[in-house]
Amino acid sequence: MNRARLALGAFLAFMLIAPLVLPAFHVTLLNYIGLYSIVALGLVLLTGVGGLTSFGQAAFVGVGAYTTAYLSTAYGVSPWLTLLLGLALTFVLSLFLGFISLRLSGHYLPLGTIAWGISLYYLFGNMEFLGGHNGLSSIPAISLFGLALDSARKFDYLIWTLASLALLSMHNLLDSRSGRAIRALKGGGLMAESFGVDTARMKIIIFVHAALLASLSGWLYAHLLRFVNPTPFSINAGIEYLFMAVVGGAASVWGAVVGAGILTVLKQWLQDLLPRLLGQSGNFEMIVFGVLLVILLQRAREGIMPLIVNRFPAPRRPLPATTQVLPKRARPAAGEAMLEIRNVRKVFGGLVAVNELSFAMNSGEILGLIGPNGAGKSTVFNLVTGVLPGTGGEVYFRGERIDTLSARDIVPRGMARTFQQVHLLPTMSVLENVAIGAHLRGSKGVISAALRLEREEEAMLLAEAARQLERVGLGGHVQEQAGSLALGQQRILEIARALCADPVLLLLDEPAAGLRYQEKRALAELLRKLRSEGMSILLVEHDMDFVMKLVDRLVVMDFGEKLAEGLPQEIQTNPAVLEAYLGGVK
Amino acid sequence: MNAQIAIFLVQDGLTNGAIYALLALALVLVFAVTRVIFIPQGEFVTYGALTLASLQLGKLPGTAWLLLAAGIAVTAVELAQALRLGAAERIPGILFKYVIFPAAVMGLAWWAAPLKLALTLQVLLTLIVVVPLGPMVYRLAYQPLANASVLVLLIISVAVHFAMTGLGLVFFGAEGSRTPAFSDAHWNLGVLTVSGQSLWVMGTSLALIVGLFLFFEHTIYGKALRATAINRVGARLVGVSPAMAGKLSFTLAALIGALSGILIAPITTIYYDSGFLVGLKGFVGAIVGGLVSYPIAAAGALLVGLLEAYASFWASAYKEVIVFTLIIPVLIWRSFTTHHIEDEEE
Numbered sequence: 065m066n067r068a069r070l071a072l073g074a075f076l077a078f079m080l081i082a083p084l085v086l087p088a089f090h091v092t093l094l095n096y097i098g099l100y101s102i103v104a105l106g107l108v109l110l111t112g113v114g115g116l117t118s119f120g121q122a123a124f125v126g127v128g129a130y131t132t133a134y135l136s137t138a139y140g141v142s143p144w145l146t147l148l149l150g151l152a153l154t155f156v157l158s159l160f161l162g163f164i165s166l167r168l169s170g171h172y173l174p175l176g177t178i179a180w181g182i183s184l185y186y187l188f189g190n191m192e193f194l195g196g197h198n199g200l201s202s203i204p205a206i207s208l209f210g211l212a213l214d215s216a217r218k219f220d221y222l223i224w225t226l227a228s229l230a231l232l233s234m235h236n237l238l239d240s241r242s243g244r245a246i247r248a249l250k251g252g253g254l255m256a257e258s259f260g261v262d263t264a265r266m267k268i269i270i271f272v273h274a275a276l277l278a279s280l281s282g283w284l285y286a287h288l289l290r291f292v293n294p295t296p297f298s299i300n301a302g303i304e305y306l307f308m309a310v311v312g313g314a315a316s317v318w319g320a321v322v323g324a325g326i327l328t329v330l331k332q333w334l335q336d337l338l339p340r341l342l343g344q345s346g347n348f349e350m351i352v353f354g355v356l357l358v359i360l361l362q363r364a365r366e367g368i369m370p371l372i373v374n375r376f377p378a379p380r381r382p383l384p385a386t387t388q389v390l391p392k393r394a395r396p397a398a399g400e401a402m403l404e405i406r407n408v409r410k411v412f413g414g415l416v417a418v419n420e421l422s423f424a425m426n427s428g429e430i431l432g433l434i435g436p437n438g439a440g441k442s443t444v445f446n447l448v449t450g451v452l453p454g455t456g457g458e459v460y461f462r463g464e465r466i467d468t469l470s471a472r473d474i475v476p477r478g479m480a481r482t483f484q485q486v487h488l489l490p491t492m493s494v495l496e497n498v499a500i501g502a503h504l505r506g507s508k509g510v511i512s513a514a515l516r517l518e519r520e521e522e523a524m525l526l527a528e529a530a531r532q533l534e535r536v537g538l539g540g541h542v543q544e545q546a547g548s549l550a551l552g553q554q555r556i557l558e559i560a561r562a563l564c565a566d567p568v569l570l571l572l573d574e575p576a577a578g579l580r581y582q583e584k585r586a587l588a589e590l591l592r593k594l595r596s597e598g599m600s601i602l603l604v605e606h607d608m609d610f611v612m613k614l615v616d617r618l619v620v621m622d623f624g625e626k627l628a629e630g631l632p633q634e635i636q637t638n639p640a641v642l643e644a645y646l647g648g649v650k
Numbered sequence: 651m652n653a654q655i656a657i658f659l660v661q662d663g664l665t666n667g668a669i670y671a672l673l674a675l676a677l678v679l680v681f682a683v684t685r686v687i688f689i690p691q692g693e694f695v696t697y698g699a700l701t702l703a704s705l706q707l708g709k710l711p712g713t714a715w716l717l718l719a720a721g722i723a724v725t726a727v728e729l730a731q732a733l734r735l736g737a738a739e740r741i742p743g744i745l746f747k748y749v750i751f752p753a754a755v756m757g758l759a760w761w762a763a764p765l766k767l768a769l770t771l772q773v774l775l776t777l778i779v780v781v782p783l784g785p786m787v788y789r790l791a792y793q794p795l796a797n798a799s800v801l802v803l804l805i806i807s808v809a810v811h812f813a814m815t816g817l818g819l820v821f822f823g824a825e826g827s828r829t830p831a832f833s834d835a836h837w838n839l840g841v842l843t844v845s846g847q848s849l850w851v852m853g854t855s856l857a858l859i860v861g862l863f864l865f866f867e868h869t870i871y872g873k874a875l876r877a878t879a880i881n882r883v884g885a886r887l888v889g890v891s892p893a894m895a896g897k898l899s900f901t902l903a904a905l906i907g908a909l910s911g912i913l914i915a916p917i918t919t920i921y922y923d924s925g926f927l928v929g930l931k932g933f934v935g936a937i938v939g940g941l942v943s944y945p946i947a948a949a950g951a952l953l954v955g956l957l958e959a960y961a962s963f964w965a966s967a968y969k970e971v972i973v974f975t976l977i978i979p980v981l982i983w984r985s986f987t988t989h990h991i992e993d994e995e996e
Contacts, residue, residue, distance in 0.1 A: 117801055119808065164978060167985040171687055171800045175937060178689075178930065179977040182970060190967040303808055310805060346819045354813025361806055362794045 068376040079228075083220040091216050093328060095288060098223035100324035102230050102281040104308040105317060106274030109234060111306065112314020112367075114270045115250035116166070117174040119302045120181030124275040126188055126297030127154050128282025133200040133292045134193065143206045147283050151276055158275035159268065166267045181299045188294040199293025206287045219288050226284065227321075230277060233514035234317045240513035240522060241506045244496055246270055247489055255487035258449065259565060260475040260504035269510055278305075300350075304331075307357055313367020315491075322369060327353070383495075383530055383542075384523035390505050392566055393478055395598050398428040401463060402569055402600045403448070408457030408467075410443050410624075417443045419624040420457070425617075427568070430591065430601045432611045432632075435621035436644060441604045442484060444621070445573055448602075449481050450474045461569070476504050480562035481571040484604075486554045490547025494538065494557060497546045499529040501564030532560040536590055552583035559590070569600045576607045588614050612636065620644070657842050659959040665848040665917065667955020668855035669910045673932025674939070674951040675862065676906040681941050682879035683899040685800050686792055689807040692929025693814035694780065694907025696922060699915035700818070701776045701908075703827035705759075708766050712821020713779050714759040720786040721752035727790065748786075755779055769832065777908055784904025785897035787814075792900075793893055811926065818922035826919040829912075851913045858909065859948070862902075875899060927970070931958070934977050940984060950980075 083091055103121050111117050131150035135141040141149075165176040189197045205214040206222065213219045237243050245266055248256035253263035286292050295301075304327065312323025334349035342348060360367070396402070403425050410418040418440045425431040433441050446452040448459055450471040459467040466474055480501065488497055502525045508518035533539050536556050541549060546557060555575050562570055572591075576584050584607070591601060591614060605611045611618070612632045620627040620635060622644045628635055635641055673691055680688040697713050704711035725748040732740045755778055762775055791810050795802060833846025866872040877885040878895040886892060907929075911920065914928065931954050938950025954973060961972040 115801065117804065161978075164981045164985055168981065171804060171941075172937070172981060172984070174801070174804055175687065175933065176977060176981055179934065179974045182927070182930070183974040186968070186970045186974075190971070300812075303812065306805070306808070342820060344820075344823065346816075346824060348816055348820065350812045350816035351820070352816075354809040354811070354816065357809035358791050358806055358813070361798075361802060361809070365798075365802065 066377075071376050076228075079224050083217045088216065091220055093332065095216055095220050095223055097321070097325050097328050098220070098227045099281045099285055099288070100305065100308060100328060101227050101321045102284075103278045103305045104312065104324045105227075105230055105234055105320035106277035107306055107309035108312065108314050108317060108320045108323075109238075109246070110270050110274040111309050112319065113238065113250065114246055114267065116267060116271065117306065118177040118271070118274065119174055119299065119306055120177030120184075121274065121278045121305045122297045122299065122302035123181045123184035124154055124158065124278035125282035125285065125301075126184060126292075126294070127157060128279030129286040129292045129297070130188060130194055130200075130282075131279075132283050133203050133286045136204050137200055137202060138193070143204065143283075143287055147280070150279050150283050154275050154279035155272060158272045162268045162271040162275075166264065166271060177302070178299060181302045185294055185298050188297060195293070197294060199291060201291045203286055203290040203292070205290065213287075216288070219284075223284055223288070226280065230280070231317050231321070236516050237510060237514045238317070240518060241499075241503065241508060241525060242266075242269075242510045242513045244492070244500050245503060247492060248500055251487060251489060254451065254471075255483065256500070257471045258451070258475065258481060259501055259561070260472050261500075262472060273510070300347075304353070307353060310357065311360060311367055313369035315366060315369040315373045318372070319367060319369035322372065323367065326368075383526060384519070386520070386523035386527050388520070388524050390502065390524050390528050390566070393568070396427045396462065396568055398426075398598065400427040402427045402429070402461070403602065404460040405444070405448070406458045406460070408444070408447055408459065409455045410440075410447060410452065411455045417624050418447065421621070421624070421626055422457075423619045423626065423629060425600065425602065427600050428595065428598055429617065430595055430603060430615045432615035432618045433602065433604045433621065434606070434608070434611060434618060435627070438623075439621040440624040441621055442573065443624075445481070445571060445604055449479065449571060475565055478566070478568040479571065480565040480567035480569075482555070482558035482562055482573055482575060484573040484577070486551070486558055488546045488554055488557065490545065492546055493542070494533065494544050494546050494549065495526060495529050495542045497557060498533055498561045498564055499525050501532070501561035502528050502566075505564075505566060529560075529564055532563045533557075535563065536560045537586070552579045552587075555579065556587065556590070563594075567599075569602065570594070571602045573604050574606060575603070576605055576610045584610055654842075655963070659963055660956065661842070661844065661848055663956035663959030664952060665851050665955070666914075666958060667952035668852045669914050669928070670932045670935050670951035670954050671948040672855050672858060672906050672910050673929055674935035674947040675859065675944055676903040677929075677932055677936045678939065678941055678944055678947050679862075679875070680899050680903045681936075683875050684788075684792065684796070684896045685803060687800065687804045687807055687941075688900075688903060689804070689811040689926075689929070690787065690814050691903060691907050691932065692925030692927070693811060693818060694784065694904050694925070695911035695914065695928050696818050696822075696920060696925030697780045697783070697814075698776060698908030698911025699829070699920040699925075700822045700827055700911075700922070701779055702772060702912050702915060703829050703920075704822070705763055705772045705775060706766070706829055708764045710760050710763045711776075711779060713783070714756045716817060716821060717752045717779055717783060717786075718756050720783055720790070721748040724748045724786050724789050752782070755782070773912055776912060777905065780908040781901060781904045784900040784902075784907075787904075788896050788900040793896060796892055796896065815923050815926065818925075822922050824922065826921040826924070827915070828919045829915040831916040847916055851917075854909065854913060858906065871898060931955075931973060934973065934980070937977060937984075938980055 082094060103125060107118065107121060128150040131153055132143055132146035135146045135149065136143055161180060165173045188194055194200060205212045207213065213222055245256060245261040248261060249263055249266060256263050308323035308327050309320065311326055312319030331349050334352055338348035339345045401424065406422050408418055408421045421444065433444065435441050443452065447454045450466065450469050454467050458465055461477055461479060466477065506521050506525050508521050512518045530542055533542055536559055538553060538556055538560060541553065549557060576587060579587065588610060595601065603615060615632060617630065618632055618635045619629045620641050627644055628638045628641050677688055677691055680686050701711040701713045725744055728744045728748065729741065732738065732744065759775060759779055787810060791806055792803065795806060831847045832850045835846035837844045866876055874885065874890045875895055875898060878890055878892065882892065932951055935951025935954050936947045939947030954976065957976060958969060958973050962969045
């Protein structure tokens with residue numbers, strides 16, 4: 065029994081006994097912490113994990129609360145039915161709001177959430193049928209199997225059962241194929257898109273998920289208090305929810321509970337203390353919250369959860385055992401046409417970065433693309449992988465035209481890449497980082513992940529990741545954090561991740577940059593081994609020594625144009641190349 | 651609605667819109683230079699309005715205390731930094747700027763408040779008290795995080811907004827205030843009655859916009875700010891300190907905010923938390939301009955003012971709902987006109 069499990073057991077035991085023995089005031093506090101935790105959990109997913117921010121969650125809480133309040137008082141609809149209706153309404157609303165604001169760059173979403181957070185608040189307060197600013201009262205109690213949950217003590221069990229289920233399903237979700245895709249959003253969408261993650265869709269999913277959790281909390285709130293008015297759904301409440309998520313931090317789903325707990329207790333204490341201290345009444349706790357958050361973001365941006373998580377290290381999990389293997393695509397025969405670039409052109413404003421470039425490579429070949437700084441090599445790379453749209457020309461991959469496709473649609477055709485600047489998720493394990501590469505080889509989504517219905521596929525994905533790590537020689541580092549690896553190992557990790565996509569063509573963007581001599585030799589060794597297994601490799605590289613010993617053929621670029629093409633020995637004696645590199649030494 | 655009401659609403663809308671336009675310009679300025687989405691802009695509006703209101707009642711404004719407290723906090727932070735770097739020669743400057751100056755302002759306000767000076771002098775005193783808070787807020791909250799992502803800076807902004815609203819409640823209480831109009835004059839032009847107050851507002855706004863334009867076009871500091879907005883690293887390489895640019899843009903924002911507060915206080919009653927909504931209306935305007943274009947931001951803000959005037963005539967209870975829902979069509983429009991690959995920020 066390790067400490068993490070003991071702590072979980074102690075928590076559950078406390079939650080079972082607390083409502084029976086604690087004084088009424090503390091039970092009420094516990095109820096509120098539970099309600100707020102559910103909302104904050106959505107924000108841990110949205111903000112902490114996904115890197116998106118909403119100040120408008122209180123409005124979604126309001127949608128859930130008012131839906132049930134209105135329907136159950138005006139039409140006597142069963143609260144269990146109004147829960148579903150509230151969630152459905154929230155789903156539609158959040159889908160619409162997410163769709164219009166998530167397409168824009170980072171800061172429009174939070175600004176948009178402030179705006180519609182205020183709109184919905186005033187709407188609640190001005191609609192006749194919702195009781196205006198006086199609100200709606202006499203909301204019926206929820207009954208469960210004939211037992212009316214009409215006291216705070218009884219209701220506590222309902223709140224914390226649902227909160228625990230929300231925590232568990234979130235924990236499951238983050239530890240899955242979809243969870244890895246969501247965690248990849250924060251580092252910018254480029255890497256995730258390059259392995260086939262539909263980042264726009266993932267953003268909508270987590271936004272809607274967070275909204276649904278808020279709505280659930282609102283439903284509980286309405287039936288706990290049996291009364292609703294607009295105040296708890298104001299923009300200030302929305303801001304406090306975000307504070308909870310930031311204070312707790314995203315290191316674990318428990319950050320939501322810790323953040324909600326700290327802010328709720330602190331608020332209670334300050335609301336008691338400050339008015340006495342200042343001799344007047346008002347929400348003075350705002351000052352403390354504001355200052356506290358500024359200090360926290362300056363000193364400990366990850367919140368306080370990492371401090372707690374480090375005291376309760378999770379046990380190292382053995383790799384799930386599986387005998388099944390992911391299907392692999394058919395390998396092309398050696399010498400088959402692999403990649404062909406025809407008259408490709410790319411213009412940035414007035415700058416011609418790539419001008420009428422053409423070259424081709426065949427299966428089983430290592431082709432080096434070299435050239436001085438600014439020659440346009442990386443641009444060619446981005447054109448081939450679909451990261452940038454070309455201005456003109458055509459790109460063919462195994463006979464199929466791909467220059468009109470996006471990065472996400474090119475991966476499943478059998479092309480995978482690494483990045484010039486490593487794109488890793490430093491706090492995730494090496495294994496999980498590599499498993500992102502296999503994203504498109506699985507298909508199970510968010511719901512099956514939350515319910516743990518995808519364990520078989522997940523085991524196959526992780527086994528594949530472990531196999532690729534073994535293949536590149538990182539088999540001993542599977543459980544380590546990716547950020548703790550040396551740069552050389554991180555570059556190798558990127559190759560393993562690319563291999564996980566089951567490619568027939570590997571594109572490596574300066575894989576030897578920043579590596580030490582021994583690391584370069586090991587890398588060259590690995591690439592030769594991959595070639596002998598039938599892999600085709602397109603390599604952009606600066607290190608001449610490394611390239612000349614490794615590649616079969618070379619394409620030399622200068623000022624966006626092809627300067628020369630041929631075998632390494634030919635290139636080494638080519639006068640035009642010497643001119644470009646050495647400035648015309650005769 | 652007859653023509654007279656329609657014209658009256660236009661005048662009303664343009665008057666408020668001119669104030670929102672000023673705020674929108676300040677927001678674009680701060681965002682361009684520092685990448686900070688300056689939510690606390692609204693609190694400077696509140697502080698400006700309520701400081702003037704206090705002075706008119708002959709009371710020492712609470713913001714004078716706040717300036718002193720903020721000065722001491724900045725002194726502590728700056729001294730700690732100077733000692734860590736072993737830069738003892740900075741200490742006299744720090745003490746002068748952040749202890750002696752705020753104390754002198756406090757003394758001035760304490761002496762001047764009961765005298766009930768002429769309105770112009772009271773306005774000037776208000777600005778002297780409120781504007782230095784701008785760079786101090788930058789120093790305390792933002793400067794240590796100048797390289798953080800826009801998102802982290804935004805959360806900081808919301809936290810600062812929270813703290814400043816609470817402090818507003820401490821220093822000014824929950825009661826609202828309204829200051830007397832700058833001018834009671836009215837002119838009848840046919841069906842149109844032009845009030846002196848609205849001419850004051852529009853005239854001041856226009857003068858400030860022209861002043862800002864001249865500042866950016868013709869002064870070295872204005873050019874430094876423009877350079878920082880275009881390329882932060884490049885500006886730094888030619889010697890524009892990001893901390894200086896940050897403090898300067900916050901000073902301008904505080905000045906614009908406080909002036910807007912002084913202009914709006916005779917039109918509507920201002921409470922300790924009113925500034926937030928006023929500032930956000932400036933934001934809606936600024937977002938119309940994508941947070942980058944000054945003229946479109948100003949035009950957007952005028953549109954917000956007009957929409958608000960007509961909304962309060964047709965459906966006054968839903969005024970705020972209508973104004974803030976405007977952001978949804980704006981976002982839709984922007985999402986279809988903006989094409990870019992989102993790149994990482996952190």
